[in-house]
Amino acid sequence: MEESELLESAKKVLDGNWNGNFTIPSATLYPHQWSWDSCFIAMGNSYFETDRSIKELEHLFDAQWKNGMIPHIVFNEKEKTYFPSPEYYDITRSPNAPTHVKTSGMTQPPVHSIACFYIHHNSKDKAKTKEFLSRVYPNLLKFHRFLMTERDPEKSGLVTIFHPWESGRDDSPIWDDALARIKITKMPKFERLDIKAEGEKSERPSDEEYNKFIFLVDQMKLYNYDQKIIYEKYPFKIKDVLFSSILHVANLALLQIAKVIGEEDVKEISEWISRTETNFRKFFCAPSNGSSDGLFYDYDVIIGERIMKRTISCLLPIYTGILSNQEAEVIVKWISGADFVAEYDTIASVDEKESDFKPLDYWRGPVWINTSWSISYGLLRYGYTDRAERVKQGALRLVAEHGFREYFNPSTGEGLGGQNFSWTAAGVIDMIMAKSNPLDLFLK
Helix, strand or coil, rough: CCHHHHHHHHHHHHHHCCCCEECCCCCCCCCCEEHHHHEEEEEECCCCCCCCEHHHHHCCCCCCCCCCCCEEECCCCCCCCCCHHHHHHHCCHHCCCCCCCECCCCCCCCCHHHHHHHHHCEEEEEEHHHHHHHHHHHHHHHHHHHHHHHHCCCCCCEEEEHHHHHHCCCCCHHHHHHCCCCCCCCCCCCHHHHHHHCCCHHCCCHHHHHHHHHHHHHHHHHHHCCCHHHHHHHCCCEEEEHHHHHHHHHHHHHHHHHHHHHCCCCCCHHHHHHHHHHHHHHECCCCCCCCCCCCCCCCCCCHHHHHHCHHHCCEEEEEEECCHHHHHHHHHHHHHCCCEECHHHCCCCCCCCCCCCCCCCCCCEEEEEEHHHHHHHHHCCCCCCCHHHHHHHHHHHHHHHHCCCCECCCCCCCCCCCCCCCCHHHHHHHHHCCCCCCHHCCCC
């Protein structure tokens, strides 16, 4: 398929999933608005649909909680085919929750500032998008402040997540040991609609995992979504490499937004950036005792140890610009090695030598376009032009040959999960349309 044809097909996917207020990820399973999905979607739409990109994100910001949290789901109340439902989340327990719209009670990776700057950078009407940035800057600042305070009382510059769903990588093996320690004290009856909708139980989290996911939601409800109480009593607290990596780039993007709108007081944002750069290795790097592999690992706050599972998260720091050239070179060796390389030179979500590797199972092996996309830009940033192009072209070939699927079998390229998946389409648009490395807009 020619790139021009692939581009038009991607635009049709986003057009088809647009409902007038936001873009659903996929009609086969995801009828609501997901936070980080919408950010990627807005980036894709920013090349052709400025107004739609703006509306997409403003609909999301309208659901922001009073404490600054942007929820990971904004529910379409006309849709009743998703669990956990808004009634199950019962966010009315929290005084911070919005009352005019129904949402989940947790968050997701903060791609929002990056997406907002994309919209301005790619627009033809800079006056319009500058006005948009001025409107949403308080939302973005409040969200980042929430993450850097209520989710980081240690002032490390690194975010603690309370649920695997907050990571965006729901069933990654990173969470297995932490979930195994959790003892379910009371389990409500419910029906899993995710496996029913897709009909492929082998591609989704196990029932045991899913029961823990729901139990953790119940614990949030028990504490009325009070972030301070949850931080003190909750059984699942992990500082996440991918989440914190994205937030670092988002803070840099927020600085650029402040510059565009003439906001001079950026001391707070600069302090956040400095904290992250100071503590990134302290929390995420394995000790240099001769056995270190040079990768970055999530940190389990409960037990004070790194989670030594080789997954896509270990590689994502190349996206941040924090790494030295030597550190980046180590990651490139892993990206280029047989254990992570998937069909067409794309990147699997788990090292295939890991005992938890499963080529069909969601974040336990399959290739995702958004992570390959992010890593390709990180490779460009450090001068690995050829490798970046191979990852990019591999991702485009996957989609061209197997469709705009949610994720892909790393061994065969077969499309898996949701069909006509929006962020896959958005990633394709950006990879084809971007004239230079978007990271250069922030990492100056």
